Amino acid sequence: MRKTLYIIGLSTFVFSCTSQQNVKKNTYKPKTPVVQPKPVAKTQTSEAPKPKITNEHGVEFFTTNIADATKNDNTASYGSIVSAKPAGYKVVKTYFPAVAQNFRQRYLILHYTALPDDKSITVLTQQAVSAHYLVNNTGDNEIYQLVDENKRAYHAGVSSWRSDKNLNDTSIGIEIVNAGFPNGTGTRVFAPFSDDQVRKVAALAKDIITRYQIPATNVLAHADIAPARKQDPGPMFPWKKLYDEYQIGMWYDQTTKQDYFDLAQEDFAVKYSDPSFIFGIQTALQKFGYGVEPSGKWDDATKKTIEAFQYHFRPQNYDGIMDAETWAILQALNVKYSVK
Known part of the structure; x- marks a missing residue:
């Protein structure tokens, strides 16, 4: 009996010790923590320093x-750099x-003042119209800045080109002293621009276009963006000279234009009054950038748009009537400067 109790006691002692050892192990054995990797912040270590x-x-x-x-x-x-100055911060x-x-400056718009030098300065600095720059006609090497390029000048007015409206918001305006054409004579006889002025305009335009990365399709006449009410800078402004000698603005390729002209001559007169043909011409003008609404009619808005187009690209004839050559030029320009 005593031996039996001894064996039972010994078994209990062994079991108790084993349990305590297990408790000890469970109590002090450190658990391996599960560490979630922290997101690595992006750094500019691989980039060139600013x-x-x-x-x-x-x-x-x-x-x-x-x-x-x-x-x-x-x-x-x-x-x-213009920065805010919030109070307390x-x-x-x-x-x-x-x-x-x-840049906000996406367009360059050219104008004429239709006034002499002194009156041009007064009107553009003291009245509710302005431009960023004024190119005088005094033969010197000065160009007048009238408005900060970072601010809106009031030169474009109600205007549009392609999908953009109110181009004062996104353009720089250059006014050129020029008589324009006399009013009340019944015919429009436009005044020429001096060689000095053209050189000034070219140098100024080139600088602006380069700095703001303005594309050729956005170097425009006031007449282009507001054909219903404006003619400036008119047919005497040498757009082709600026394109050829200074790589400023748009011009068509002669070969492409000739190909379209040869095709247009075949039946242009026959189709001239066809509403679908007129609609197609209006659509082509709209595709190029003009804000004309296709109607299928030779309406006044279309005539003025064609006139503005001719001022810019066919200054030898600016009667506002679409002919085979004007049509060929328009198609050649749409091929060269297609909307992407």
Whole structure:
């Protein structure tokens, strides 16, 4: 009996010790923590460091483009950086600039003043009309700046080109001192532009176009964007010279134009009054950029649009009547500058 109790006691002791050891192990054995990997913040370590913002007399500038120029993105600032100054807070440029940005200045619009030099200055600086620049006709080397390029000038008015409206918001305007044409004579006799003026306009336009990456399709006449009410800069302005000698603006390829002209001559007169043919011409004008609504009729709006087109691309004849040559030029331009 005593032996039996001894064996039972010994078994209980062994079991108790084993249990305590297990408890000990379970109590002190550290569990391997499951660590979720932290998201790695994106850094710019692989990118070239951003150029510093320059500071001149407390005014900040950033004149380097670090964005993707192929997407028409551009971070360069052609003027001081304008920043908010919220009361009680500090605006910092730790992450300036973001690469996803471009210029608001998308168009260059050319005008004539229809006034002499002194009156042009007065009207454009003291009345409810303005332009960013004024090219005088005094034979000197000066070009007058009247409005900051970062601000809207009141030069385009009610206007449109392709899908864009109110081009004051997105354009730079150049006014050129020129008499235009005299009113009340019954016929329009436009005044020529001096060689000095043309050289000034070319140099100024080239600078603006280059800085803001303005495409050829967006270098336009006031008449192009408002054909129902404007004629400037008129048929005497040398668009072809600017294209040939300075690579400014649009012009058609002669070979393409000739091909369309040869085709148009075959039955142009026969189809001239056909509403579907008229509708097709109006659609082609609209496709190129003009704000004309296709109606299938030779209405006044269409005539003025054709006139504006001829001022720009066929200045030898600007009667507002569509003929085979004007039609051929329009088609050649649509081929060369197709909307993408």
